[in-house]
Each structure stands twice: as C-alpha cells, then as structure tokens.
Amino acid sequence: MLHAMHQPLTTEDLIKRIAKGDRAALALLFEAESGRLVAVAQRLLRRRDLAEEAVQETFLALWRRAASFDATKGTGRGWLTVSVRNRSLNMLRDGARIDHEDTDKLAELGDRMADALAAYEALSARDALRFCLTALDEKKREAVLLCYVTGLNHGEAAATMQVPLGTMKSWVRRGVMALQECLS
Numbered sequence: 001m002l003h004a005m006h007q008p009l010t011t012e013d014l015i016k017r018i019a020k021g022d023r024a025a026l027a028l029l030f031e032a033e034s035g036r037l038v039a040v041a042q043r044l045l046r047r048r049d050l051a052e053e054a055v056q057e058t059f060l061a062l063w064r065r066a067a068s069f070d071a072t073k074g075t076g077r078g079w080l081t082v083s084v085r086n087r088s089l090n091m092l093r094d095g096a097r098i099d100h101e102d103t104d105k106l107a108e109l110g111d112r113m114a115d116a117l118a119a120y121e122a123l124s125a126r127d128a129l130r131f132c133l134t135a136l137d138e139k140k141r142e143a144v145l146l147c148y149v150t151g152l153n154h155g156e157a158a159a160t161m162q163v164p165l166g167t168m169k170s171w172v173r174r175g176v177m178a179l180q181e182c183l184s
Contacts, residue, residue, distance in 0.1 A: 011076030
C-alpha cells in the first residue's frame with residue numbers, strides 16, 4: 001500500500017479526485033496541464049491573454065463537471081484538450097473578446113486579404129484555377145484564398161471577413177469542393 005502512494009497520479013486519477021471536491025487535485029492538474037493547454041488555446045486564439053482565459057474557464061468548468069468524465073471514451077488529457085479547444089472556438093465564434101483596438105493585428109489581417117486578392121489577380125486569365133475561382137461566388141472565393149493562399153486558419157479568416165466561424169468553415173468547405181469538381 002505504501003508503494004502505491006509513491007506512484008505519480010495520472011490525469012484520470014486527478015479528475016476522479018476533483019469530482020469528489022478535492023481542490024488540491026485541481027491545483028495539481030492545473031500545474032501539470034495548464035502550460036500545454038495554453039499553447040493549444042493560443043494556436044487558435046493567437047493571443048496569450050485569451051488563451052489563458054480559455055484555460056481558466058476550462059478548469060472552472062472542470063471543477064463543476066469532473067464527474068462527467070468517462071475514461072472509457074478517452075484519456076483525461078484528451079478530454080482537457082478537447083474542452084480547451086471547444087472553449088477557444090466558442091470565444092472566436094462569440095467575437096465578444098475580439099479587441100478592436102489591436103490595430104496592428106487588424107492591419108496585419110487586412111493585409112492578408114490584400115495578399116489573397118493580389119494572388120488571385122496574378123493568375124493568368126487562361127489559368128484553369130483562375131477560371132474555377134472566378135466561378136465561385138465572391139465570399140467563398142475570398143474565404144478559400146484567405147485560408148489557402150495566406151495561411152490564415154478558419155478563425156482568423158472569420159475575424160478578417162467579420163463572419164461567424166461556422167459560416168467561414170462552410171464557405172471554405174463548399175468552395176474547395178467546387179474547385180475540386182471544376183478542376184477535375
């Protein structure tokens with residue numbers, strides 16, 4: 001029994017303890033996982049402060065919902081990662097936390113739209129890709145160009161075009177499918 005106490009606690013063990021109201025387990029889990037989770041959130045949100053907020057909100061939700069964790073459906077780390085990812089995507093979708101005073105970031109995103117349109121305009125009039133892109137409606141074309149030419153992720157492209165994340169994903173998916181059909 002003493003030997004078992006020296007075994008490091010797994011994420012799953014800590015979540016089980018959190019479900020029973022163990023604040024020390026929550027602190028241990030936060031210490032062990034928060035750095036990795038902030039990195040996950042920051043890749044989506046592109047801002048450290050928002051990423052930290054997403055992780056904090058995830059741990060607050062974990063405190064309330066730890067009992068809903070089901071180890072038969074995946075690992076504790078996976079569950080936390082999905083939770084932070086979903087929280088980050090909700091923050092992007094809500095747009096309530098977009099700081100419109102961050103003029104450098106907005107200018108950079110604005111330049112990306114100009115870059116995307118310049119790449120489109122640079123295609124030869126005889127180019128099949130230009131023909132197929134021209135056949136798309138303007139919003140789908142801009143969405144595809146932002147994601148595939150400038151490398152913005154769906155959340156950044158949505159912020160650039162000031163549309164909901166789901167709309168952006170739909171435009172990109174439909175635009176790419178139409179391009180594949182047109183080019184085949």
